[in-house]
């Protein structure tokens with residue numbers, strides 16, 4: 287118990303993040319699944335931060351969770367990102383009306399003995415322009431039969447359980463838990479990405495997989511993602527991770543600025559913006575303002591893209607060499623343009639990038 291990180295102020299969180307930061311570069315070399323990093327997090331009780339004591343969690347409030355995410359992503363974005371997907375799956379299970387399913391799956395998940403991840407983007411931000419659902423669920427007497435694919439599932443080849451969204455023939459949505467060892471489930475190794483390849487993300491295919499009623503988490507209903515908490519798009523966690531990565535880049539710049547006076551103004555300008563976004567993040571963790579959350583995501587995306595590129599510019603050619611953290615941070619920052627990005631945020635970011643410097647003169 288004594289090694290649990292029970293608050294974001296705990297020196298044990300600092301120690302964990304130091305270890306994660308030291309290991310972050312090597313993750314990119316081998317593109318290996320961060321199993322060691324996730325074990326450290328499990329031992330420190332990180333997976334329990336996000337759940338109520340009644341469910342075996344530590345019951346951190348939203349502001350503390352944001353602080354925790356900022357610290358983790360500042361140290362290692364891959365590990366922090368994998369945790370968000372794990373948490374998305376676990377929170378959906380914890381929020382299920384299906385009490386038996388919850389009792390069966392949640393305790394080993396919170397201890398880190400099993401791993402669950404989530405494939406729901408095709409209900410919200412992916413394949414929305416397709417006429418037919420990418421993953422169809424047909425209701426039968428014993429449950430739902432899944433045919434098709436979930437296009438993006440982080441860590442699927444390493445998962446015990448998948449929390450998957452699918453669409454029925456009458457256009458309702460259903461959220462189900464599927465064990466990865468079930469016949470008909472194919473979770474190939476993750477695809478090579480511009481960054482975060484070690485997150486082992488890729489599609490999962492379902493070839494007539496029967497999900498019994500006992501493993502249905504929610505639905506069928508019109509908007510299954512609107513119910514309960516978990517992996518919703520545009521949530522604060524995405525902004526928290528962007529703000530954490532921006533922090534790492536600005537930190538680097540501040541260190542360089544100590545011996546290079548030309549970097550002092552960019553470093554302090556970025557730090558001022560960072561402080562503002564961090565404050566907004568913690569405020570929005572308490573106040574429920576959906577439109578302000580979207581604006582925060584847009585600003586956090588802008589900040590992380592600019593901060594990481596300024597860091598690379600400061601690192602010069604050396605920063606462009608493989609293995610230097612600044613080019614990894616730049617590639618990782620691009621992820622925020624595409625990850626769980628509501629259309630309004632994506633449009634605003636593209637507009638900002640498209641306008642160019644003359645727009646502001």
Ligand SMILES: Cc1cc2nc3c(=O)[nH]c(=O)nc-3n(C[C@H](O)[C@H](O)[C@H](O)COP(=O)(O)OP(=O)(O)OC[C@H]3O[C@@H](n4cnc5c(N)ncnc54)[C@H](O)[C@@H]3O)c2cc1C
Pocket residue numbers: 371403404405406407408411412413414415437438439440441479482485487624625626627
């Ligand atoms: C590294 C990574 C990890 C992820 N992990 C997860 C995860 O664990 N779980 C999860 O649920 N999701 C995950 N996602 C999904 C993510 O949140 C987004 O849903 C995803 O990035 C959206 O991109 P898409 O290519 O699927 O979008 P789509 O909208 O499907 O676009 C695909 C392509 O279709 C074309 N297109 C798009 N819109 C139109 C249009 N209107 N008309 C015509 N053509 C169009 C474009 O050519 C585009 O390139 C992950 C994504 C990434 C990149």
